[in-house]
Amino acid sequence: MIKQVSLKDIAKKVGVSTALVSYVISGKEKDKKVSAKVAQRIRQAAKDLKYQPNAIARSLRKGTTKTIGLVIADIANPFFGQLCRVIEDEAQNYDYVVIIGSSDEDHNKSELLINAMHQRQVDGFIIVPAENTIEQIQDIIQKKIPVVLVDRYFNELNTNYIVLDNYKATFNSTLYLIKSGYKSIAFMAYKSSLVHMMERIRGYFEAMSQSGLTDKINLIELKISNTQNIFENTLNKLLTSDKKIDAIIFANNMLSIAGLHYLHKQNIRIPEELAIIGFDGGDCFDLFYSPITYVKQPIEDIGKEAIRTLMDLIHDGSNKTSHIILNPELVIRNSC
Amino acid sequence: MIKQVSLKDIAKKVGVSTALVSYVISGKEKDKKVSAKVAQRIRQAAKDLKYQPNAIARSLRKGTTKTIGLVIADIANPFFGQLCRVIEDEAQNYDYVVIIGSSDEDHNKSELLINAMHQRQVDGFIIVPAENTIEQIQDIIQKKIPVVLVDRYFNELNTNYIVLDNYKATFNSTLYLIKSGYKSIAFMAYKSSLVHMMERIRGYFEAMSQSGLTDKINLIELKISNTQNIFENTLNKLLTSDKKIDAIIFANNMLSIAGLHYLHKQNIRIPEELAIIGFDGGDCFDLFYSPITYVKQPIEDIGKEAIRTLMDLIHDGSNKTSHIILNPELVIRNSC
DNA sequence: CTGAAAGCGCTTACAG
């Protein structure tokens, strides 16, 4: 690493103080009334020396880094991958940079990440909170660092959040299946105390019971840590039971993809033998021999709203709390 | 944003100088022989005050940020998405953070990104270079900032790089098709001066001509900017021509997926009517009714080697140049 | 219109 060009080098070359150079470089000449010709010489020198400001020094002085910390729940999940992309792109429009970490749904890892980002003085957080991370979020709030939760939130905490209307998502999906003549509809979800999962389950329950199908309710809850093997055994047991399942709704895309893998392997005909509704979408849903009907989240909007909310918080220091709940879309194809 | 706890606060509370606190916090007590009980009191105070070191200040002082700048070519491409994940995970093992940007194959955007990262004083770069970015890479090298290229490189530049053996990848794929009895094999690629694409094309050409099929060579080159529409028209023209194409090799995963979309829509039976070899893999290849044979890149290895090489460069200041060329794997399924 | 100086929060020789 070679010694880099600093303000001082430019100042020396032009024969002025670093203050002048700083004014010109940061575009404040107008206010400070730096003479046009001095400004010109400074700009020229900066170009000649290929000056690049040291953002670290500026950050230390100004107390702001133009950096956002993004903690997602699972980097292996394409849904979050896409979300990262949107957020990154969007942040760039505001001249912010994003540093990303995956908690892998583990609260210890989450804490490590949040601390590392905090040490790096991020100006704000966007977090997809894992289970048992309430205290971590509380700590951030207490330090008055702007934070917005995404995809999930805690009822106990009055935070900004952007989430899907998860209840509506599964309520509508279930109803759609029922209207299409399916009755014995199973629901595969993760066992979780997190509100998004509970809401998805509630949507399914409500739709079933409101349709007089309470006795057909069949909720399968898997642990996130379960392997594809356990997953397939469970699915196998479900499908070979005497309950005669005629449809399955998967509560997120990891479950959907795992499910499709199994059904594909077993050569179970969709929708003839079994109807399917997936979650979150993706190329595989489109390219499946029988394109999959699924709940589509407005990822673009989620990301944009998250950044917009965070920027409001950072810039206006606004003290309102935003709860933004976005509508799901049921994309209807051939799988049911 | 609330005033944060600093070394000074701890020093004041314990009644020592900030130097002592710094030694203890950064784990240097042994060397500096801070008395055990003072060290203990400092640690306790740090914990009581929930002290988090200010990494920005440390970076400014030490001249290192423990941050890596990662510039990929296209954030929408799942291949790069996965690569980001691997690199991020791997960097974390070394206690480094990654900031990511996508050049979208545009050299202007690439320059903007590299400058922004440079201003943020990244300790090193990992770059998937876009076309016409030689000067940008040269600039980095000249500033003695560690950099390793990934996926592609420039023949004109003596840089560190990690790439697939692209020639072998398509040479073997083409040969595999030929051995399976296919003759009229088309190759869909992007028009590009970049070495990875040219190597993939060369592999195809060589395999065809070595097999006496020179007259069957059929290279389709698309611009990266081409829409799915143009893509489909081209594919349509190709398949309805009197050349009787019996197989297509796609030169990367974007082309593969676009191709599958088209073939799926047109109900072209694979492999009966047309054999297919894809590139890079993914769930859609697995879940396609006729699972797709494809060239698999060792993404995990690419990412790990990139980080390892960069860490060597940063830490040992090693002045050797690494050219790492990894082997492709042809994953054989049912599409040909 | 311009400059001297303080200070952001650290680390690290140096002196004792």
Place this chain on the structure above:
DNA sequence: CTGAAAGCGCTTACAG
């Protein structure tokens, strides 16, 4: 074993 002090590269009142 401990402290005073310089300095990383900026920005920004303040004074002229």
